[in-house]
Each structure stands twice: as structure tokens, then as C-alpha cells.
Amino acid sequence: MPVKDCVVALMIRPEESTALPDSSTDSGTRPDPTGSKAEDAAAFQKYVTPEFDLLYRTAWSLTRNNTDAQDLVQDTLLRAFRSIDRFDGRYPRAWLLTIMRNANINRARKKKPDLLDDPDAAFERSADFADNEDPESLVVSPVFDAAVQQALDALPPNFRQVVELVDLNGLSYQEAADITETPVGTVMSRLHRARSRIREQLSETGLDAEVSAS
Amino acid sequence: MMSFVQKIMPGPSCDEVMETLQAYLDGEIDDKQAKKVARHLAKCSQCDRESQVYSKIKESLAKRKQPVDPEIMAAIKQFSQDLISPN
């Protein structure tokens, strides 16, 4: 049909494509596209520096100790700085978390896997959370926060980790899934089970009743 | 077995609401679904109570966010400074 051909021809007019800005003159929201050291530093300050806190918290959730967390953050910062000239300025958090995930994979490869002690697998297997709970070990706290804290500490590592990433650090399900290399569905089920576990502990201590009373 | 609330109220069942409650509280479901859950919670005291308990747990967990050790943060800042402006 002639009319349609005409429209298509208008859409792909060659002079339009050549009129597009050359990629060497502007690369989007980056403060400067020249890639000079000073501009890399400026981009680093703009996109990376505001995320230090999140990066450290996330690293801590992944490593569970200060030294490893700091190492992981620094490794991430180094990688980020090296590739910042290729970063387009969009979604700095997602970009940084991806770098951290890769840095963490590298780091984990250097360490020996601990196959004998897998509390997460045991937690997944347990039919009922309350089954292996020793009533003596459950210290009844009058303070809601303390009870939540205690329940959080009692969670198996992978479950506690997802709670930390989402509830403490404010990551989305997708971000938590990416950083831990698990499917989103697994993140959701772990989060759900972890919170259910915390909620169960609260009802055992009668603290959940406080909520609806307040 | 259907609860009284389900019989008189169209929309998601209590079980369905409980299944999406976590994602609802985390803001991870779309607006249309969220509205359905919210409407259910407004009318079903049983689910609303669960929602409140989990909200309180989330709130309490968020409070657990401790400030990062200032010494570590200072070291990270120094590391970055050395990275971006080496002498």
C-alpha cells in the first residue's frame, strides 16, 4: 500500500539517522564523555560515593565479618572505578550490586566450600520450624524488638541474609536475587519463611497480641 | 471451607491474600493487585491482624539497621580517595 510505504520511508529517512548525536560527543547522563581521569573521578563521586553505606551493609550480609566485608567493598570500588568510563549513568545501584556479586563470586571461589555444615539445607528440610526448638532455649523477652532480634539471629544464614538484604538494607526482591545468585522465587520463599518463623516466635512469647492491641 | 467474609465479599480469598501479603507489604506487587489486597484487609479483621503483625516485624527489622562502624567507613572513604586521586 502506497500510504504505508510512505510512512515507513519517512521513519527511516537516512538524514535522520546521520543527524543523531555521534557517540563520541555525548554518552548520556555522564558528566563528561571524554573519559579523562578527572572525569572518571567525578563520575565515581557522583554515582559510587553515595552508595558506600549500602555497599558495606550488603557486603556484610554476604560475608558476615568486618574484614571480609571491607575487602569486598574495596574490591567492588576498584572494579567500579576501572569500568566507570563504560557506565552510562543509569541505575548506579544495580550496576554496583552486579559488580559486587561478581567480586564476591571470585572471592568465594578462592575459599573452600563448607559442605558438612549446611544449616540452610536442614532448615529447608524441616517440616515444622517448631520441631527442633528447645523450649528452654527460648528466652521470653518483654520487648518486641528484642524478640524479633532474637528470632532473626536464630535463622539459618541464607534466610537471615535475605531478611537483612530486603528489610534492613532495602533491596528489592530482584536486587536481592541478583546479589545472592538465587532465583527471585527463592528469595521470596526464604523471606516468607523467615518472617513466618519470626512471627511464630512472637506468638510463642505472646508478643504478637501486643500488635493488634496497640 | 469458606469463611463468612469470603461468602459476603468478592475478590481474593483469605488464603490468596496471605500468599501475597509479604509481597504486598514490600511493595512488590502491582497497583491493581495491591488494591485488591487493601480492600480485603479493610474488611477482614483476621487478615488485617496478620498484616499488622508483619508490618510491625518489618518495622522492627528496619530499626535493626545499625550505623556502619565509623572507622570502617573512614577506611573505605580513604581507599576511594586514593583510587580516584592517586598521588
Ligand SMILES: [Zn+2]
Ligand atoms: Zn481475610
